[in-house]
Amino acid sequence: MTLQDHFNDTSLAIELGDLDYIFPGTSKVALHQFNLKISWGTTNLIIGPNGAGKSTLLRILAGKTLIGKGSLKIGGFDPFEFSINRMEQHNSDINNYITYLGTEWAANSVVKRDIPVSLLISSIGGETFVERRNELIEILDIDPQWSMSKISDGERRRVQIAMGLIKPWKLLLLDEVTIDLDVVVRSKLLSFLKRESKTRNCCVIYATHIFDGLGKNWCDRLIHVNAGLKVDDINMEDIEFSSNIDTVEVDTRPAKRVKIPMAESLHPLALQWLNEDLAQRGSREDERLLMARRHNDWNNARDGKYFDADDDKLKDYFKATRSY
Numbered sequence: 308m309t310l311q312d313h314f315n316d317t318s319l320a321i322e323l324g325d326l327d328y329i330f331p332g333t334s335k336v337a338l339h340q341f342n343l344k345i346s347w348g349t350t351n352l353i354i355g356p357n358g359a360g361k362s363t364l365l366r367i368l369a370g371k372t373l374i375g376k377g378s379l380k381i382g383g384f385d386p387f388e389f390s391i392n393r394m395e396q397h398n399s400d401i402n403n404y405i406t407y408l409g410t411e412w413a414a415n416s417v418v419k420r421d422i423p424v425s426l427l428i429s430s431i432g433g434e435t436f437v438e439r440r441n442e443l444i445e446i447l448d449i450d451p452q453w454s455m456s457k458i459s460d461g462e463r464r465r466v467q468i469a470m471g472l473i474k475p476w477k478l479l480l481l482d483e484v485t486i487d488l489d490v491v492v493r494s495k496l497l498s499f500l501k502r503e504s505k506t507r508n509c510c511v512i513y514a515t516h517i518f519d520g521l522g523k524n525w526c527d528r529l530i531h532v533n534a535g536l537k538v539d540d541i542n543m544e545d546i547e548f549s550s551n552i553d554t555v556e557v558d559t560r561p562a563k564r565v566k567i568p569m570a571e572s573l574h575p576l577a578l579q580w581l582n583e584d585l586a587q588r589g590s591r592e593d594e595r596l597l598m599a600r601r602h603n604d605w606n607n608a609r610d611g612k613y614f615d616a617d618d619d620k621l622k623d624y625f626k627a628t629r630s631y
């Protein structure tokens with residue numbers, strides 16, 4: 308199977324049947340009687356409290372966790388089956404088209420070393436998928452001249468996301484990786500993912516606790532998980548936003564429909580402010596010039612009599628602030 312074949316793919320993205328998952332060596336049932344069918348070309352949210360089973364589910368879908376009971380098919384194939392028969396039917400394995408992005412990567416000390424971002428990006432196919440690379444650098448507002456050891460957590464996360472998305476994927480599993488992105492970058496990223504899902508007929512499954520900017524314009528389906536069970540599964544068409552109600556209203560007949568009150572949110576204001584900030588900053592090159600100018604001004608403005616130059620002042624300061 309080539310990626311091109313996927314454009315005409317009529318299989319389901321995901322078919323999960325009666326999955327029970329118990330963590331090995333424990334009695335913890337993390338997922339119970341879990342059934343799920345998801346189509347290609349869709350964007351899906353997984354919603355649930357801490358400990359509900361969202362990450363466990365995504366890791367299973369990513370083929371990172373073997374299942375003992377139940378069935379799983381991705382694009383019509385069992386990702387854990389490696390039979391000769393399957394390899395005859397497929398030039399390439401379905402697992403090559405699955406991208407999983409979790410929070411683990413950014414916590415890895417290796418990515419805090421003094422590695423140039425441009426080198427990291429090239430190492431995962433940046434030179435092969437040049438157009439995607441350039442678009443993602445633009446969307447995620449990355450400066451390829453950054454070093455991984457001298458950037459903020461949010462900036463490091465952007466590099467992680469770019470690295471994960473450069474190679475075209477078919478199934479994208481996102482486990483709360485947007486948590487430390489600013490609202491502008493998050494909004495641009497979500498638009499990119501939405502467009503990818505429609506234009507490349509791929510599937511995004513996104514577990515998050517942040518719902519800003521996730522309305523009818525992004526989401527096709529909401530899957531609510533609690534204590535390892537799927538408790539709600541609703542298409543966005545069956546959700547209505549209304550300014551005439553104060554609480555969520557659920558109709559179950561003839562079919563489940565949910566009415567959600569319009570919520571007060573500072574998100575549009577934050578989005579506008581950060582967009583203005585971005586326009587003021589200009590390109591990364593403009594930013595570098597500004598920072599160099601500020602540094603120069605700072606050097607020129609120093610009077611040479613403060614802490615770094617005047618030892619007596621420094622001693623007095625520490626005498627005054629420490630009791631020993």
Ligand SMILES: Nc1ncnc2c1ncn2[C@@H]1O[C@H](COP(=O)(O)OP(=O)(O)OP(=O)(O)O)[C@@H](O)[C@H]1O
Binds near residue numbers: 330337359361363
């Ligand atoms: N290795 C493990 N062994 C035993 N139980 C585990 C293990 N890892 C997670 N659990 C438990 O399994 C349940 C599901 O965990 P999971 O990480 O899937 O939750 P989650 O919905 O992703 O939560 P969060 O929103 O906090 O990320 C939790 O009760 C958790 O304590």
